[in-house]
Amino acid sequence: DQQVKQNSPSLSVQEGRISILNCDYTNSMFDYFLWYKKYPAEGPTFLISISSIKDKNEDGRFTVFLNKSAKHLSLHIVPSQPGDSAVYFCAASVGRGSARQLTFGSGTQLTVLP
């Protein structure tokens, strides 16, 4: 049973446009959500997070939106740059803090075309 789902395995966007990556979850106990970015042959790197007490968190070009009633979150990248091309993983946990295991989605390959 996949508790965190990323239904789009790939997404292509033109440079300068907005990239929107989506993630759905089924476990209502999840209350902390993160996005990780992964380049080939590297480990995932943390990008941005959001607690369930918020519905939006912004960090530069990256904004994460959380819709708890729909159990849906999305990552917006504006404007998209070729260096953003990577696999993006959505992750969720019960409780904030490093003592909690993360449950990851299967990832979305973003390609930003110059």
Next chain:
Amino acid sequence: GAGVSQSPRYKVAKRGQDVALRCDPISGHVSLFWYQQALGQGPEFLTYFQNEAQLDKSGLPSDRFFAERPEGSVSTLKIQRTQQEDSAVYLCASSLILNTGELFFGEGSRLTVL
């Protein structure tokens, strides 16, 4: 070191062989995690250490998998009698105990079982 270091980066094993994968976390990071990432999937939790104590091993797929962190720093993931389904990238991550839960991942050890 500056980041999480894993070795070997690549390991080819014949079915039935034992393998050992090493993780050197960021200095001072109390928490250490092992994740397994199959091809085309997101990382899946295996086990978690706080210092030398293994607090959660619920993700280990069978008793052929064993992890240790005897002195609270370097960790080893051992897989006995490897099988083809063990082929995956094994990711190690570390974090500060009191941080916001973002993990610092190593580059991973890619295991191929023939």
